[in-house]
Amino acid sequence: MENIIELDNVTKRFGGITALNKASLKVTRGEVVGLIGDNGAGKSTLIKTLVGVYSPDEGDILIRGKKVNAWNALKARESGIETVFQDRALTPQQSIVKNIFMGKELRYPFGFIKEKEQIFEANRLIREIGFTSKLINAESPVGNLSGGERQGVAIARAIYNKAELIVLDEPTNNLSLNETQKVFDFVLNVKKSNRSVLFIGHNIYHVYDISDRFVILDRGEVVHQLNKNDISTPEELMKIMRDTIGAH
């Protein structure tokens, strides 16, 4: 199976604190990887390094087997990696359409924006995501939306860009049951189209349900990796997590 992305012995420090210590991780095509770990385990740092928001101090990042240099968020997006950040990465005073196309606007030559095309696509995505309120359209400001709807906009962005890897950082936080189900459906759709998902979550049950493989992170290190067929219940996963964390 082709590796979409691979982190090889990546270390990231902030001042004197080592947030990520020689962490290695790969995501292959068509799989859903669940990243779990306690608060402060380094999940966020790992994700932000993986998607180019932070640059690693040591170690390599490989995209489809090739090492990349000067990794940044724009390069990550151009390599087919889209991220739904924990904070949604939205600009609330701007319209839904502007948010969906943020940083990857559809452009004419000289940088002018294909506004009509963007609005058309955004309205299509809004229907696809299933916004319930008829009052919402592509030009509504994001600031008027609920938490779940905002998550919908962030996911619409990832859908539009047809990413090969979608990173979901705590995507079910503060969502209703119905909205959580929508996120799950989305992940399954991505998997069905032979693309990959990296799913980060606090909620072991959510991660267990959705993932094919689990990566356990503790104090900046990848301490354990296992496949879903190695275990049979989320309780088992939780026990393994408890046993590995702090044991190394």
Add this chain to the structure above:
Amino acid sequence: MSNNNSYLSNYFHRNGRALGSIGYFVLLMVIFLVGAPEAWIRPNLHQSVFVMMPTLIFLTIPLVFLVASGEIDLSFASTYAVAAYVFALLVKNGVDPAICLVLGIFTGAAIGALVGTLIVVFRLSSLVASLGVLFLLRGVILLLSNSRSITIMEVESHWIYPLLVGNFYGFPMQIFWAAIFVIFCYYFFNKHVFGIHIQHVGDNSVSAEQMGINVNAVKIKAFMFVGIGSAIGGIFTTMITYTFFPTQGFGYLLLALAAVFVGGTPYWGGLGTIIGAVFGVGIIAYMEIGIIAIGWSGEWRQFFNGLIILLALLGHRLHGERVR
């Protein structure tokens, strides 16, 4: 029906601030017209406004971009004079005025880039840092010019004079250039990647960065644009009056800032309105000149300027607070 409502509400979300500032402008006109109709129908009042407005537009509109990006710049009032000084000095030394114009605008862009880089790289407060640059540059001009003005009558015989600041059937040419500048900026702000990225960066710079927008580069470009606008303003004024004088531009500092905010651009970033700013400039220019035209003493000018800023801010609050 509900769809119509949402389009209407989106329309007001996008244009409410511009409409507000148009409303204040109309209100001001009506007050003047009712209060002093005889002064109001005299054409020379409006001619004076038309002379003042272009300069203020070149200063104010780029500030809308910068304020929308979440920063502010006070140093533009000195950049204005530095660019004018470069222009006048070179013209005086026999350089072709067209080349002087280009070099003057480059000077403005370069100062903007330096100020922007300083603020962005060292994470300085743009208010305080640009205040420092405002004084610093003014000091440099006073020292370099020995506090003496430069007269450049020779510019009148060059072809750029009638083209840029000449007279076209009674209208000063700079009105047309300012209009072109406004149209260009309207599209640049609303329909171009530059303006859209500025709005994202000013709205939430963390989100913008996560989406791969180079936040620092966007901000530095916005500072450069302010530098370019001030240079154009300074050089135009120098050509109109045939004179560079070392204190030039200082008087526009507060007027241009007032025009930005009266025009409906909020101070907190992420939003801005070009059309609103044009009417903001109109309000400020008519206040400046109208008070004198209706025969009141100049002391009232500042009083009414202050009053209109406060009233406009209160009015723009109707468009709501910052959403997060």
